[in-house]
Amino acid sequence: xxxxxxxxxxxxxxxxxxxxxxxxxxxxxxxxxxxxxxxxxxxxxxxxxxxxxxxxxxxxxxxxxxxxxxxxxxxxxxxxxxxxxxxxxxxxxxxxxxxxxxxxxxxxxxxxxxxxxxxxxxxxxxxxxxxxxxxxxxxxxxxxxxxxx
Amino acid sequence: xxxxxxxxxxxxxxxxxxxxxxxxxxxxxxxxxxxxxxxxxxxxxxxxxxxxxxxxxxxxxxxxxxxxxxxxxxxxxxxxxxxxxxxxxxxxxxxxxxxxxxxxxxxxxxxxxxxxxxxxxxxxxxxxxxxxxxxxxxxxxxxxxxxxxxxxxxxxxxxxxxxxxxxxxxxxxxxxxxxxxxxxxx
Numbered sequence: 001x002x003x004x005x006x007x008x009x010x011x012x013x014x015x016x017x018x019x020x021x022x023x024x025x026x027x028x029x030x031x032x033x034x035x036x037x038x039x040x041x042x043x044x045x046x047x048x049x050x051x052x053x054x055x056x057x058x059x060x061x062x063x064x065x066x067x068x069x070x071x072x073x074x075x076x077x078x079x080x081x082x083x084x085x086x087x088x089x090x091x092x093x094x095x096x097x098x099x100x101x102x103x104x105x106x107x108x109x110x111x112x113x114x115x116x117x118x119x120x121x122x123x124x125x126x127x128x129x130x131x132x133x134x135x136x137x138x139x140x141x142x143x144x145x146x147x148x149x
Numbered sequence: 150x151x152x153x154x155x156x157x158x159x160x161x162x163x164x165x166x167x168x169x170x171x172x173x174x175x176x177x178x179x180x181x182x183x184x185x186x187x188x189x190x191x192x193x194x195x196x197x198x199x200x201x202x203x204x205x206x207x208x209x210x211x212x213x214x215x216x217x218x219x220x221x222x223x224x225x226x227x228x229x230x231x232x233x234x235x236x237x238x239x240x241x242x243x244x245x246x247x248x249x250x251x252x253x254x255x256x257x258x259x260x261x262x263x264x265x266x267x268x269x270x271x272x273x274x275x276x277x278x279x280x281x282x283x284x285x286x287x288x289x290x291x292x293x294x295x296x297x298x299x300x301x302x303x304x305x306x307x308x309x310x311x312x313x314x315x316x317x318x319x320x321x322x323x324x325x326x327x328x329x330x331x332x333x334x335x
Binding site for chain 2: 017018019020021022023024053056058060090095096099100102103104105106107
């Protein structure tokens with residue numbers, strides 16, 4: 001299996017490991033959807049869901065951020081659904097992710113994988129050597145897709 | 150980890166023993182009707198579905214064979230080298246040409262069942278369907294067609310009637326919600 005070189009957040013890396021474990025094929029940020037244009041027709045805002053599961057034709061967006069940032073993401077998601085009604089997307093909130101970790105008996109990881117602490121490049125994440133995350137910030141950057149089987 | 154307290158660790162009861170029995174009887178009756186004149190192979194996924202399996206099979210009126218499977222869980226795999234789901238206990242008899250019903254206690258993400266379905270379909274059963282006592286759709290990652298569904302439940306951590314937390318609470322005769330302080334206090 002090939003791992004993509006980077007994830008924007010430690011929680012994304014953990015979800016990728018879970019999907020790998022259950023042999024669910026995934027792609028990381030394979031597509032960016034334009035959701036806002038200026039008067040000249042140039043794209044001014046896009047939304048790139050974190051994961052795409054080809055077998056289910058489903059996009060997954062994982063957000064473990066604080067509420068104010070979740071609202072921004074919800075707005076983007078609403079916009080995407082308006083513009084691309086055929087696209088199936090599921091938003092995974094922080095509470096959903098914590099519940100997932102609880103299900104797998106890994107609630108102890110929740111704090112280190114949530115919110116700012118789990119963001120790649122944060123000073124807190126940087127000292128957590130047990131987390132398999134890249135050393136440089138990649139937030140907002142499209143990573144090379146790694147197709148998993 | 151704090152000591153387990155079967156009574157005081159339960160936040161609320163979602164389904165009583167009587168409500169569960171009623172629902173299991175309904176599912177058994179529906180399966181008996183749908184598979185009239187045929188035989189069924191019930192495949193229980195250990196460990197959580199054992200009580201459900203035991204009650205369901207006795208409420209079915211067509212001939213039934215049973216088998217058991219166990220699949221590794223992600224959390225238990227942190228020390229595994231493969232990092233992939235594994236069959237811990239496989240079927241004891243072939244299912245080729247048989248009508249198979251997978252008996253599950255609860256379906257939430259659908260990840261385990263998705264894997265299991267692919268695995269069992271490879272054994273060429275005549276048909277394969279799913280009977281789940283509890284469905285937690287809010288947590289679904291993988292779409293699963295549940296032909297026989299008991300209760301749809303909210304997104305809360307449930308225990309009892311086979312469902313566990315840290316392997317405890319399976320022996321509760323009802324299905325309840327675990328108090329958050331039980332797992333947050335780990």
